[in-house]
Amino acid sequence: MTSEFAVEMRDVVKKFITPEGHEISAVDHVTMQIKNGEFFSMLGSSGCGKTTSLRMVAGFEWTTEGEVFIEGKPMGHIPPFQRKVNTVFQSYALFQHLTVFQNVAFGLEMEHVEKEEIKQRVGRALEMVQLTGMDRRKPKQLSGGQQQRVALARALVKTPEVLLLDEPLGALDLKLRKEMQLELKALQQQLGITFIYVTHDQEEALAMSDRIAVMSHGRVQQIGSPVEVYERPVNKFVADFIGESNFLEGRINSISESEAKVFIHSLNVELIGIPISEGLVNGDEVTVCIRPEKIRIVEEDIPNQNIFCGKVANTVYIGADTHVFVNLYGIKLKVWEQNFISRLHSKLYAVGQDVCLALAPENTLVLKKD
Numbered sequence: 001m002t003s004e005f006a007v008e009m010r011d012v013v014k015k016f017i018t019p020e021g022h023e024i025s026a027v028d029h030v031t032m033q034i035k036n037g038e039f040f041s042m043l044g045s046s047g048c049g050k051t052t053s054l055r056m057v058a059g060f061e062w063t064t065e066g067e068v069f070i071e072g073k074p075m076g077h078i079p080p081f082q083r084k085v086n087t088v089f090q091s092y093a094l095f096q097h098l099t100v101f102q103n104v105a106f107g108l109e110m111e112h113v114e115k116e117e118i119k120q121r122v123g124r125a126l127e128m129v130q131l132t133g134m135d136r137r138k139p140k141q142l143s144g145g146q147q148q149r150v151a152l153a154r155a156l157v158k159t160p161e162v163l164l165l166d167e168p169l170g171a172l173d174l175k176l177r178k179e180m181q182l183e184l185k186a187l188q189q190q191l192g193i194t195f196i197y198v199t200h201d202q203e204e205a206l207a208m209s210d211r212i213a214v215m216s217h218g219r220v221q222q223i224g225s226p227v228e229v230y231e232r233p234v235n236k237f238v239a240d241f242i243g244e245s246n247f248l249e250g251r252i253n254s255i256s257e258s259e260a261k262v263f264i265h266s267l268n269v270e271l272i273g274i275p276i277s278e279g280l281v282n283g284d285e286v287t288v289c290i291r292p293e294k295i296r297i298v299e300e301d302i303p304n305q306n307i308f309c310g311k312v313a314n315t316v317y318i319g320a321d322t323h324v325f326v327n328l329y330g331i332k333l334k335v336w337e338q339n340f341i342s343r344l345h346s347k348l349y350a351v352g353q354d355v356c357l358a359l360a361p362e363n364t365l366v367l368k369k370d
């Protein structure tokens, strides 16, 4: 390996002129470094620049500013077929009139690889995606998941060191999607190929990735492991986009060592012993973020414990959990309680019931106001 990074985007900008004549920055100063053998995801909502970023790595689009490096080499205007990457596109469009074998063999035939070698390599690629024995079928004789695997085999047969995947599971139903997630992840680990995976599905990104780049409006908001982006989001956007959160606006009232007292405006209460990150000072206006599953419903109010009492406003039973909405001094907080006891008739909480909420300091994140 010539470089620590399989792929690097260094301060990349991509501007488009829309047909309406406006200039937009689809990708806005993006820097990311993807390590060899890593499963790296770009996660963000529709239009945030994921596909455009991937297309610049693949060479289907040039950067307006900045540079893409593959194995440490600047790519400039090197065309796609000379880059050591292969792409599985958002819509994977197989050739309908060709068999599975011919679809997978197509790229190799274009490169005039010998017949015998083609046979061996296609066989191996089909084995990887568990489609052995289906090589004579046409795409329409396959299920959606199987067609997706053909698309994958078509990319794998070229033995790329880096595979770019643009929402490859987007067209599949939820159950198949989850199965394919596990299969893809296992395949990636087994082959040791670098995957750059684009998705707008946060659960998918959390389940599969070594690291995730959370994107919005062409910019990277945070890059981190699934645990880092969920447990330590760097701003309100990330905390809101990944998982669910209760947000409370507040002000830092005092700081001693790395703990703070944070006054919550809407509740007119002070949270104490709250760990805070560097860079925050006394008097700063902040957003306090608490995940619904990290709030505990407790029986009684204990002074100086960040316990506050209110009434149950609503409950929603969703099988594994019950979502309890609690009215606290006029503000509604969401609390997810796990249904760890099987029961049929008695509801966990009644509307109007008095309950107290424990907001543990270690579960309370203080974010700089956006």
Ligand SMILES: Nc1ncnc2c1ncn2[C@@H]1O[C@H](COP(=O)(O)OP(=O)(O)OP(=O)(O)O)[C@@H](O)[C@H]1O
Residues within 6 Å of the ligand: 016, 017, 018, 019, 024, 025, 026, 044, 045, 046, 047, 048, 049, 050, 051, 052, 053, 200
């Ligand atoms: N060729 C183009 N000309 C003009 N604007 C474009 C072009 N390609 C993309 N865009 C715009 O750039 C932005 C980013 O598009 P991109 O396809 O990268 O988004 P995405 O994150 O992949 O979204 P999705 O999840 O919907 O696939 C969008 O606002 C889109 O309309």
Ligand SMILES: [Mg+2]
Residues within 6 Å of the ligand: 050, 051, 052, 090, 166
């Ligand atoms: Mg896209």
